[in-house]
Amino acid sequence: MFPAVLGWGQRFMPRHADPALPERRRAQILEAARRCFLERGFRETTVEEICAEARFSPGALYRYFDAKADIVAAIALEARAHAQAALHRLEDGADLIDALTELALIFFAAFEGERDGALLADIWGEAARDRALAQALAARDGVVAARVAAAIARAQRAGRAYPALSPQDAAEALMAMLDGMALRLALRREAGSAAAARRFRAFAVHVLKPKR
Amino acid sequence: MFPAVLGWGQRFMPRHADPALPERRRAQILEAARRCFLERGFRETTVEEICAEARFSPGALYRYFDAKADIVAAIALEARAHAQAALHRLEDGADLIDALTELALIFFAAFEGERDGALLADIWGEAARDRALAQALAARDGVVAARVAAAIARAQRAGRAYPALSPQDAAEALMAMLDGMALRLALRREAGSAAAARRFRAFAVHVLKPKR
DNA sequence: ACCTGAACACCGTTCAAGT
DNA sequence: ACCTGAACACCGTTCAAGT
Numbered sequence: 001m002f003p004a005v006l007g008w009g010q011r012f013m014p015r016h017a018d019p020a021l022p023e024r025r026r027a028q029i030l031e032a033a034r035r036c037f038l039e040r041g042f043r044e045t046t047v048e049e050i051c052a053e054a055r056f057s058p059g060a061l062y063r064y065f066d067a068k069a070d071i072v073a074a075i076a077l078e079a080r081a082h083a084q085a086a087l088h089r090l091e092d093g094a095d096l097i098d099a100l101t102e103l104a105l106i107f108f109a110a111f112e113g114e115r116d117g118a119l120l121a122d123i124w125g126e127a128a129r130d131r132a133l134a135q136a137l138a139a140r141d142g143v144v145a146a147r148v149a150a151a152i153a154r155a156q157r158a159g160r161a162y163p164a165l166s167p168q169d170a171a172e173a174l175m176a177m178l179d180g181m182a183l184r185l186a187l188r189r190e191a192g193s194a195a196a197a198r199r200f201r202a203f204a205v206h207v208l209k210p211k212r
Numbered sequence: 213m214f215p216a217v218l219g220w221g222q223r224f225m226p227r228h229a230d231p232a233l234p235e236r237r238r239a240q241i242l243e244a245a246r247r248c249f250l251e252r253g254f255r256e257t258t259v260e261e262i263c264a265e266a267r268f269s270p271g272a273l274y275r276y277f278d279a280k281a282d283i284v285a286a287i288a289l290e291a292r293a294h295a296q297a298a299l300h301r302l303e304d305g306a307d308l309i310d311a312l313t314e315l316a317l318i319f320f321a322a323f324e325g326e327r328d329g330a331l332l333a334d335i336w337g338e339a340a341r342d343r344a345l346a347q348a349l350a351a352r353d354g355v356v357a358a359r360v361a362a363a364i365a366r367a368q369r370a371g372r373a374y375p376a377l378s379p380q381d382a383a384e385a386l387m388a389m390l391d392g393m394a395l396r397l398a399l400r401r402e403a404g405s406a407a408a409a410r411r412f413r414a415f416a417v418h419v420l421k422p423k424r
Numbered sequence: 425a426c427c428t429g430a431a432c433a434c435c436g437t438t439c440a441a442g443t
Numbered sequence: 444a445c446c447t448g449a450a451c452a453c454c455g456t457t458c459a460a461g462t
Contacts (some may be wrong), residue, residue, distance in 0.1 A: 010282070021444095021445090041340075046434085046435060046436080047430090047435075047436055047437080048435075048436090056446085056447095057446065057447045057448060058436085058437075058438090058439075058447090058448075059417055059445095059446065059447060059448070060445075060446050060447075062437065062438075063445075063446080067436080067437085068436065068437090102440080117340065118340035119340075120340070121336045121337050121339065121340030122337055122338060122340060123335055124333045124336055124395060124399075125333050125336060125337020125340075126337070127333065127399055127400075128253075128329065128330035128331075128332070128333030128334060128337075128398060128399070131401075134399045134401065135402075137399060138396075138399055138400060140397070146431090165418060169411055169414065169415065170415075171391075172396075172411070173389060173411070173412075173415045175391030175392070176388075176389050176391075176393045176395075176396055177385060177388050177389045177392055177393055178392065179388075179391070179392035179396070180388030180390065180391035180392035180393075180395075181385075181388045181392075182388070183336065183388075183391055183392075183395070184350075184353070184388055184391070185385075186340060187336075187339055187340070187346045187349060187350055188346075188350060189346065199381055199384070199385070200385075202381065203381065203382075203385045206377060206419065207418065207419060233425095233426090258454060258455080259454075259455060259456080260454075260455090264430075264461085268427085268428095269427065269428045270428085270429075270455085270456075270457090271426095271427065271428060271429070271456090271457080271458080272426075272427050274455090274456065274457075275426075275427080278458090279455080280455065281457085376442065425458095425462100426461105426462085427460105427461085427462085428459105428460085428461075428462100429458100429459105429460100429461105430445085430457105430458095430459095430460105431456105431457085431458085431459100432455105432456085432457075432458095433454100433455090433456085433457095434453100434454090434455090434456105435452100435453090435454095435462105436452090436453090437450105437452085437453105438449105438450085438451075439448100439449095439450085439451095440447105440448105440449095440450100441445105441446105441447085441448095442445105442446085442447075442448105443444100443445085443446085443447100
């Protein structure tokens with residue numbers, strides 16, 4: 001039976017019986033959606049399937065997300081946040097090249113192979129027509145690029161990076177290369193993140209190391 | 213009235229009254245679709261709208277394309293073929309950097325701004341889940357990368373490019389950068405292809421020019 | 425052969441009704 | 444408040460019927 005104490009019509013009912021419930025529900029939906037998307041891709045997955053996986057009804061799902069696209073958007077931001085964690089090593093005094101390579105490896109590995117790679121392209125496809133998502137991704141990218149640029153500038157001052165190079169331009173170029181390489185991995189539908197990270201590293205060394 | 217001479221039931225009717233008709237129809241549909249996609253984006257455009265724009269019925273359209281996705285695929289391959297034309301300068305004896313910059317400019321310009329940029333991401337999104345399209349794009353990319361690599365190797369032999377660099381790896385890296393920069397342009401929804409091409413050029417010079 | 429357009433199937437989203 | 448599930452709206456695709 002429904003306990004009247006928590007009933008909807010009750011006078012001094014707390015606004016949220018469980019204040020953490022919305023966040024729990026969102027996480028529950030995102031987890032289910034991620035499993036579905038990896039299995040079948042974003043477009044092939046129906047809202048009904050996500051609901052079944054999350055043991056939810058469609059009506060309840062739309063209480064926590066305004067649209068199916070918002071679910072991929074949330075997953076996209078999660079993935080970026082994950083890679084961003086690797087940035088801490090850039091400030092840790094770790095070698096610049098090592099830290100960049102680790103960032104690349106995490107990013108590539110997150111989208112390696114057929115299914116995860118398709119998710120990366122899905123996200124970009126969504127961002128292309130979802131202004132808010134595009135801006136959110138661009139904002140994250142801006143933060144990453146700025147921190148990479150700062151790390152490059154520090155390395156230059158320490159004589160450990162080629163000095164006649166704009167840190168901002170170099171950072172932008174390297175980030176663009178990361179995106180492009182990840183995309184190529186995705187479209188080839190192969191596992192090759194380790195090899196890609198090695199190629200990225202060799203290139204970063206060539207670009208950044210002081211010439212002599 | 214329908215002329216009986218060309219009638220369907222006639223005995224020795226030629227296989228194709230007009231052998232060029234299928235190609236004309238495809239071109240007609242692609243043009244209409246491109247206009248619609250630029251206006252509203254791939255997903256927002258309905259097949260019905262493409263048909264209206266092309267003055268066609270849905271049934272007729274499906275005679276020339278198996279699915280809506282096949283229409284974007286055809287447009288994607290057209291765009292790549294267009295950029296590929298710029299490759300001829302690589303074999304023309306033109307300066308390597310100049311030729312690469314021109315390639316970059318054509319590529320960026322093709323996807324500059326909000327609408328065309330979104331189309332680029334659309335294409336990648338489709339490729340992510342359309343094996344045939346992904347392979348077709350990868351094949352084109354392979355051709356381009358191979359020709360760029362050959363041009364780099366020639367420049368190295370002529371002493372006009374830094375020699376201790378794998379031409380293949382450098383070509384791949386530069387192509388990945390092109391994709392990544394184009395994507396960033398697309399997501400920022402800005403016109404900036406000229407500036408992006410300049411940044412690409414500066415970076416290519418830094419990467420390729422002999423150190424001294 | 426080539427085309428039309430109504431009908432079908434499917435899926436994202438909403439909303440009245442339950443507890 | 445939180446959830447259910449039937450109903451709605453829309454759109455990609457098919458197919459029987461026309462010329």
